[in-house]
Amino acid sequence: MSNKDIYVVIMAGGVGSRFWPYSRSYRPKQFLDVLDTGESLIQMTNNRFKNICPQENVYVVTNAGYVDLVKEHLPELADHQILAEPVGRNTAPCIAYASYKIASQNKNANIIVTPADHTVFKEREFEQTVGLSVDAVTSSDKIVTIGINPSRPETGYGYIQFIPENNSPVKKVKTFTEKPELELAQKFVESGEFVWNAGIFIWNVNTIKAAFEQYLPDMAELFNQGVSQFYSDQEPAFIQNVYAQCKNISIDYGVMEKANNVYVVQADFGWSDIGSWATLHDLKHKDSNNNVFDANTLSYNTNNCIVKGPKDKLIIVQGLEGYLVADIDNVLLICEKDNERQFRDFSADIKSRRMTEFL
Numbered sequence: 130m131s132n133k134d135i136y137v138v139i140m141a142g143g144v145g146s147r148f149w150p151y152s153r154s155y156r157p158k159q160f161l162d163v164l165d166t167g168e169s170l171i172q173m174t175n176n177r178f179k180n181i182c183p184q185e186n187v188y189v190v191t192n193a194g195y196v197d198l199v200k201e202h203l204p205e206l207a208d209h210q211i212l213a214e215p216v217g218r219n220t221a222p223c224i225a226y227a228s229y230k231i232a233s234q235n236k237n238a239n240i241i242v243t244p245a246d247h248t249v250f251k252e253r254e255f256e257q258t259v260g261l262s263v264d265a266v267t268s269s270d271k272i273v274t275i276g277i278n279p280s281r282p283e284t285g286y287g288y289i290q291f292i293p294e295n296n297s298p299v300k301k302v303k304t305f306t307e308k309p310e311l312e313l314a315q316k317f318v319e320s321g322e323f324v325w326n327a328g329i330f331i332w333n334v335n336t337i338k339a340a341f342e343q344y345l346p347d348m349a350e351l352f353n354q355g356v357s358q359f360y361s362d363q364e365p366a367f368i369q370n371v372y373a374q375c376k377n378i379s380i381d382y383g384v385m386e387k388a389n390n391v392y393v394v395q396a397d398f399g400w401s402d403i404g405s406w407a408t409l410h411d412l413k414h415k416d417s418n419n420n421v422f423d424a425n426t427l428s429y430n431t432n433n434c435i436v437k438g439p440k441d442k443l444i445i446v447q448g449l450e451g452y453l454v455a456d457i458d459n460v461l462l463i464c465e466k467d468n469e470r471q472f473r474d475f476s477a478d479i480k481s482r483r484m485t486e487f488l
Contacts, residue, residue, distance in 0.1 A: 135182040135263060136238050138227040141171055141191040141199065141245035142214055147405040147472045150460035151437065154488050159245040160198050163403055164412065169202050170403070171245040177252065178241070181259055188212060188231065189245070190223045209360055215369050221345060221383040222375040224330075226368065228337050229352040233359045238334040239263050242380075247327070248412070250399025258396040262331040265299045265392065272340065273299065273331040274385065276324025276393040277400045282314035285404060285469060287326035287381070290317075291393050302391040305381060324395055328402070330380070336390075344387045348375055406453050407467045410435045424456070435466055460487055 141159050145152030152158035159171045166173070175187060189199050189206065193213040200211065212226055224242055231238045241259060249255045262273045276289045287307045291300040305326065309317065317323035332340075341349040351374055355367040385391055401408055413421040413435075420431060424438035429447040438444050438456035446454060453466040464471060479487055 132182060132239075132263075133186070134235060134237050134239055136186040136188065136231050136235070136240045137178045137182055138224065138231075138240055138242045139171065139174055139187065139189045139245045140220060140223055140242065141189050141195065142217055142223060143244075143246065145246065146476050147469050148403075148409075149472055149476065149488070150455055150457045150462055153458070154485075156198070157195070158403070160195075160202055163409065164248065170248070171199070171202050173248065174243060174245050175203055177249055177255065178243075180256055181241070185210070188227050190214060190227050192217060213365070213368070215372050218372055218375045218377045220380040221378045222348065222372060224337070224380050225341055225345075225348055225352050226371075228334055228341075229356065230359045232334045232338060233356050236334065239267055240330075240332060240334055240337065242330040244328050244402070246404075247329075247400065247402045250401075251397075254396070254398035258394055258398060259331070261298060262394050265394070266331050266333050266336065270333070270336045270339070270390055271299070272336060272385070272388055272391045274302070274391065274393050275327045275329040275331075275396050277327050278395055278397045279318050279323065279325050282311060282318045283325065284308060284311050284314050285408070286402070287328075288314070288317050288323045289326050289393050290323050291395075293322055299392045299394055302385075302393050305386050307381075324393060325400075326381075327396075327400055330385075337384075340384045340388055345376075345378070345383050348383075351375065405469045405472075406435055406455075407469065410466060433466070 143157060144154055145158035148158045160169050162169050178187065184205055188210050190212040191199050193215050196211055196213050214223060228240060231240060258275060262275065265271050265273050285308060287305065288309060289302055290304040292303050295301060351371045358364050358367040401412060403409060410421050415421055418431065419433045420428060421435040424436050424444050425440050425442065426436050427445045431446045431449045433451045434449050436444055436446060436454045442456065444454060444456060451466050453464055455462045476488060
């Protein structure tokens with residue numbers, strides 16, 4: 130499936146706050162071997178596309194502070210393939226940066242945008258889904274996103290509603306919904322008209338540029354001004370100026386929810402975003418009491434828990450149900466495993482007390 134007109138953009142700028150304290154500001158989760166495979170998540174993501182596009186067509190967009198980490202984990206990338214954001218401005222500027230840079234090199238490019246920290250367990254099915262999606266955008270102005278067939282009423286994912294009467298696997302999108310409450314998620318799953326939003330996008334470079342010009346014209350104008358500066362020594366200064374003026378907005382809100390040419394391809398390739406400790410618990414091997422122990426642990430009357438800590442320390446847990454115990458670097462965390470929203474509170478409190486060395 131290798132094609133010189135296919136490009137991959139890996140978004141790798143996040144800090145993984147719901148996975149704290151394992152994911153830290155100086156070593157976010159995309160650079161961790163979360164599944165004990167011998168590869169970090171960003172390495173797994175890059176390898177996933179080796180049968181899809183040439184390595185020289187892979188671009189990584191990351192925070193300027195993570196450039197050295199990207200080079201360490203993906204030494205095969207040239208410097209110009211690592212796009213350093215001076216400040217985080219959400220996914221729309223990130224995608225615009227990569228898209229306008231690729232467009233300056235190849236006006237026929239078909240671009241696949243993917244997060245750096247997701248997992249895929251059925252590689253063959255993934256390649257087939259991506260191939261089908263690329264075919265759909267090559268000869269049309271479709272904006273395609275990949276939707277995962279839901280296996281449960283998950284409240285941690287966004288949902289995409291599609292129009293079901295089309296027999297084609299590429300279906301018109303009707304609505305987007307961000308992380309619904311459980312009752313609404315159950316209705317979504319029961320309807321058969323909703324899929325999980327995997328956050329993977331496929332489009333032709335001219336289509337996405339037209340979308341930016343229509344829905345985010347100020348951002349499009351900023352990037353258009355520097356076409357001649359891409360791949361030059363002037364690029365960092367240009368990007369610094371652009372990001373100083375860019376609004377903080379996601380591609381979902383800025384483009385996907387507004388455009389009328391958005392389609393979804395349904396898929397089932399063993400996908401997970403490993404967005405939280407609860408998700409990691411679901412993926413890992415568990416003992417007879419549904420516990421995940423990644424530590425030297427003795428447990429008593431403990432169920433549905435996850436314990437992570439250094440091997441040279443004994444961690445004893447007793448009487449716990451549904452808890453996370455994480456002893457990592459300079460933080461010991463003991464809290465409810467499934468209450469994801471609390472992690473934002475933890476981070477906010479730490480910042481307010483000026484204890485950022487613990488983040």
